[in-house]
Amino acid sequence: MAALLEIKGLNKSFGGIKATDDLTLSVETGELHAVIGPNGAGKTTLISQLCGLQRPDSGTVLFKGGDITLVPPHRRARLGMTRSYQITSLIMEMSVIDNIALAVQAREGHSFRFVAPARGDRQLRDRAMDLLRRVGLEEKAEMRTVALSHGEHRHMEIAIALASEADLMLLDEPMAGLGAEETRAMVDLLNGIKRQHTILLIEHDMDAVFALADRISVLVYGHIIATGTPEEIRGNEAVQHAYLGEEA
Amino acid sequence: MDFSLLVIQTLNGLQLGLLLFLVASGLTLVFGILDFVNLAHGSLYMLGAFFCATLTYAFGNFLLAVIVSLPIVAILGLVLERVLARPLYMRDHLDHVLGTFGAILVIDTLVHLIWGPEGIQVPLPDWLQGQVPLGGDVIVPTFRLLIIGSGLGAAGLLFWLVNYTRLGMLIRTGASNRTMVSALGINIEMLFALVFALGAALAGLAGMLIAPITEAAIGMGNNIIITAFVVIIVGGIGSMKGAFIAALMIGLIDTLGRSFLDDIFKLAMSTEAAETSAPAVSAMLIYIIMAAVLAVRPQGLFPPKVR
Amino acid sequence: MTRKSLITLVVMALLAILPPVFYWTGNAFYLDLATRLTILAIAAVSLNLILGYGGMISFGHAAYLGLGAYAVGIPAFHWLYDGIGDWATNGLIHIGIAVAVSAIFALITGAICLRTRGVYFIMITMAFAQMVYYLIVSIEHYGGDDGLVIDTRSELPLLNLDNPLHLFGLAYVSLVVAMLLVNMIVNSRFGMVLQAAKGNNERTVTLGFNTYLYRLTAYVISGAMAGYAGALLGNFTTFISPEMMDWRASGELMFMVILGGATTIGGPVLGAAAFILLEEVLVDTLGWLESPLHSLLGTEVELSNFWHLPFGLLLIVIVLYVRGGLMGLLGRGED
Numbered sequence: 001m002a003a004l005l006e007i008k009g010l011n012k013s014f015g016g017i018k019a020t021d022d023l024t025l026s027v028e029t030g031e032l033h034a035v036i037g038p039n040g041a042g043k044t045t046l047i048s049q050l051c052g053l054q055r056p057d058s059g060t061v062l063f064k065g066g067d068i069t070l071v072p073p074h075r076r077a078r079l080g081m082t083r084s085y086q087i088t089s090l091i092m093e094m095s096v097i098d099n100i101a102l103a104v105q106a107r108e109g110h111s112f113r114f115v116a117p118a119r120g121d122r123q124l125r126d127r128a129m130d131l132l133r134r135v136g137l138e139e140k141a142e143m144r145t146v147a148l149s150h151g152e153h154r155h156m157e158i159a160i161a162l163a164s165e166a167d168l169m170l171l172d173e174p175m176a177g178l179g180a181e182e183t184r185a186m187v188d189l190l191n192g193i194k195r196q197h198t199i200l201l202i203e204h205d206m207d208a209v210f211a212l213a214d215r216i217s218v219l220v221y222g223h224i225i226a227t228g229t230p231e232e233i234r235g236n237e238a239v240q241h242a243y244l245g246e247e248a
Numbered sequence: 249m250d251f252s253l254l255v256i257q258t259l260n261g262l263q264l265g266l267l268l269f270l271v272a273s274g275l276t277l278v279f280g281i282l283d284f285v286n287l288a289h290g291s292l293y294m295l296g297a298f299f300c301a302t303l304t305y306a307f308g309n310f311l312l313a314v315i316v317s318l319p320i321v322a323i324l325g326l327v328l329e330r331v332l333a334r335p336l337y338m339r340d341h342l343d344h345v346l347g348t349f350g351a352i353l354v355i356d357t358l359v360h361l362i363w364g365p366e367g368i369q370v371p372l373p374d375w376l377q378g379q380v381p382l383g384g385d386v387i388v389p390t391f392r393l394l395i396i397g398s399g400l401g402a403a404g405l406l407f408w409l410v411n412y413t414r415l416g417m418l419i420r421t422g423a424s425n426r427t428m429v430s431a432l433g434i435n436i437e438m439l440f441a442l443v444f445a446l447g448a449a450l451a452g453l454a455g456m457l458i459a460p461i462t463e464a465a466i467g468m469g470n471n472i473i474i475t476a477f478v479v480i481i482v483g484g485i486g487s488m489k490g491a492f493i494a495a496l497m498i499g500l501i502d503t504l505g506r507s508f509l510d511d512i513f514k515l516a517m518s519t520e521a522a523e524t525s526a527p528a529v530s531a532m533l534i535y536i537i538m539a540a541v542l543a544v545r546p547q548g549l550f551p552p553k554v555r
Numbered sequence: 556m557t558r559k560s561l562i563t564l565v566v567m568a569l570l571a572i573l574p575p576v577f578y579w580t581g582n583a584f585y586l587d588l589a590t591r592l593t594i595l596a597i598a599a600v601s602l603n604l605i606l607g608y609g610g611m612i613s614f615g616h617a618a619y620l621g622l623g624a625y626a627v628g629i630p631a632f633h634w635l636y637d638g639i640g641d642w643a644t645n646g647l648i649h650i651g652i653a654v655a656v657s658a659i660f661a662l663i664t665g666a667i668c669l670r671t672r673g674v675y676f677i678m679i680t681m682a683f684a685q686m687v688y689y690l691i692v693s694i695e696h697y698g699g700d701d702g703l704v705i706d707t708r709s710e711l712p713l714l715n716l717d718n719p720l721h722l723f724g725l726a727y728v729s730l731v732v733a734m735l736l737v738n739m740i741v742n743s744r745f746g747m748v749l750q751a752a753k754g755n756n757e758r759t760v761t762l763g764f765n766t767y768l769y770r771l772t773a774y775v776i777s778g779a780m781a782g783y784a785g786a787l788l789g790n791f792t793t794f795i796s797p798e799m800m801d802w803r804a805s806g807e808l809m810f811m812v813i814l815g816g817a818t819t820i821g822g823p824v825l826g827a828a829a830f831i832l833l834e835e836v837l838v839d840t841l842g843w844l845e846s847p848l849h850s851l852l853g854t855e856v857e858l859s860n861f862w863h864l865p866f867g868l869l870l871i872v873i874v875l876y877v878r879g880g881l882m883g884l885l886g887r888g889e890d
């Protein structure tokens with residue numbers, strides 16, 4: 001397996017506080033790599049730097065072998081990186097399938113096409129329907145987005161991320177705000193799509209992470225203190241001390 | 249270009265600017281705190297002029313008429329707030345615009361019904377009718393100096409009110425953080441009504457001050473409201489300081505543009521071309537300025553920190 | 556068929572049949588009313604593209620009506636007084652100028668307005684329309700404040716616009732085309748992006764759409780369509796004045812859209828019809844009340860001058876209580 005994403009010696013500080021401290025991490029093609037860490041560990045800062053919204057003070061980010069450290073966000077999207085948001089961001093007034101079809105449409109370049117009805121476009125609709133099927137929402141396709149539950153909105157977010165056909169999906173806390181039942185559904189969903197996609201999962205929910213991840217990296221005070229399989233992480237003393245210990 | 253004309257026109261520009269500030273400050277106050285777009289703000293300006301006109305005839309005293317008209321317009325502002333604005337606060341701006349648009353039609357027609365279709369002249373007392381020599385051949389009507397004086401006075405009072413009183417503190421907090429004010433246990437409805445009434449009184453005052461020069465006329469508010477919009481767009485919606493600076497700027501540019509633009513154009517083009525193009529350009533001048541400001545700063549010159 | 560499209564069809568059918576019938580039965584006045592209604596409906600349909608579907612609250616749409624009308628009036632003026640050749644009365648050229656000037660004005664002002672959001676946008680569109688108003692007022696050559704009489708109507712192949720039926724027919728067909736055009740645009744891929752940007756701009760940007768360009772394109776299309784309506788309006792009134800692009804006129808157009816129901820194809824037409832008919836009914840009713848009032852009070856009162864009073868009150872009531880406009884009211888139960 002080759003590394004799809006490689007982060008080397010990343011540093012970022014805000015007014016003397018190190019949010020990212022000599023962070024090194026690699027995500028290999030096809031794996032689901034989870035980053036966990038207690039609150040304030042610098043997870044959000046990390047994801048902002050990965051999608052280009054914040055510029056690191058030093059260090060490099062390599063994507064598909066190329067240096068993207070200074071590449072602006074929309075260009076990263078075109079290189080094959082997509083992200084989901086911690087806070088749901090959908091077009092509530094439109095139907096579920098319209099939301100997904102719009103994401104498919106975005107994948108196909110500009111939309112200055114005025115004549116053919118978009119809802120009659122089989123290519124768009126079929127692809128959108130496929131995606132909805134994958135996230136288990138095919139029966140709600142024609143409903144207005146606002147009528148769906150929070151958990152279903154999170155599933156829509158995943159479908160939109162899938163629509164971009166990105167090589168790397170950055171998922172920012174997809175379980176945020178979900179109940180136990182909904183979390184289980186999300187874990188099943190992610191289990192279904194992993195392998196076909198490389199995923200970097202930033203997540204708070206321990207059970208979910210251990211159920212899903214191929215490898216886990218533990219982030220504490222902006223520094224990765226350990227990387228390994230779920231079993232290795234569970235057995236790692238430093239991790240237990242720094243992180244799991246707190247909860248035990 | 250002769251010097252005394254420049255001085256006189258500068259004073260005229262200052263006068264227009266201050267009147268604009270009186271209208272714009274209420275508009276920006278109401279928007280900044282209540283998040284309410286009030287197209288009918290110009291109607292309060294008109295009502296100020298009409299009440300002042302009637303009362304001037306009734307009392308035979310212009311100043312007394314102004315003093316009595318002020319609370320009347322403030323109360324009318326309260327009525328407008330109660331009847332129309334309050335049910336619309338939670339709606340979007342489109343509904344604000346349409347609702348107050350309806351209010352303009354109603355108020356304009358009511359004024360027509362009550363005062364008739366003709367404008368009303370407002371006579372000035374003798375002591376205000378004279379002219380004051382300001383040295384050289386610069387002679388300025390006393391009343392214009394009064395407008396400038398009272399405009400500056402009202403502006404000063406407003407700054408004091410907003411910056412140094414408890415009400416002002418609430419206004420400033422309310423503009424940036426509405427939940428905070430509610431959390432402080434302040435009666436927010438009361439605060440909103442007060443702000444609305446204050447804005448109404450300011451607009452009414454502007455109408456009263458202009459009435460002796462133009463006359464109280466139907467639709468007078470609808471012309472100034474757009475210029476007031478330009479002022480608060482340029483100044484930054486919700487900013488009192490922005491409204492003041494932008495109002496003076498727009499007042500001066502508009503007045504000086506209309507009087508001197510043809511002279512300036514003559515420096516660069518033929519007399520004939522200058523005389524045909526100058527009126528057109530000066531008519532558009534403030535809008536061009538607005539466009540230029542927005543091209544550089546889409547939030548206006550002094551955008552408030554929040555919103 | 557949905558109830559809303561049924562309503563739209565009925566309205567369009569009535570609009571096609573009634574006016575000529577009135578005309579042939581000696582009520583030419585009602586044909587004129589219908590022509591005005593139809594032309595304003597085109598402008599309302601064009602406004603709905605940006606206001607309803609694009610969420611851009613433009614308070615300056617009457618400016619395009621004015622620009623379009625002057626695109627007929629100014630060439631006709633020079634044709635009459637300066638003898639600049641018969642091309643100046645050619646309707647296709649008039650329409651071409653009207654559409655082009657409106658599109659350019661929309662492009663320039665839209666590029667600035669669309670940098671802003673919310674209440675700024677409302678006020679700036681209003682201010683730019685007022686700029687055109689003052690510009691026309693300042694050009695005394697074309698009548699300034701007093702307006703300009705259009706001495707000759709546009710010459711078009713096959714049509715004679717001096718014939719009120721022809722003019723109505725042209726306006727009607729134009730309205731149908733405008734509705735089909737907007738329907739096509741809002742359902743296209745472009746329309747999806749436009750509506751998505753209205754619903755959640757940030758998400759639409761994140762998906763990779765430059766929403767500014769999509770909005771601006773819609774803004775220009777809408778302006779050009781309204782300019783076309785203006786050219787028809789000039790031919791209808793044969794008199795143009797800055798008054799018709801006053802901000803009240805813009806407010807009325809906006810109201811037609813909201814009254815009928817934004818984000819529906821037929822809504823603006825229904826709104827324009829209701830608006831014009833209401834105006835007519837109020838003026839008539841008040842006029843009819845004048846003589847009994849005269850005998851009652853002993854003084855002459857021109858009540859019909861005051862139709863704005865009940866009208867304004869009605870607008871307020873509609874804003875306060877009728878959500879979704881007439882379409883929402885009549886097509887209730889549908890999404």
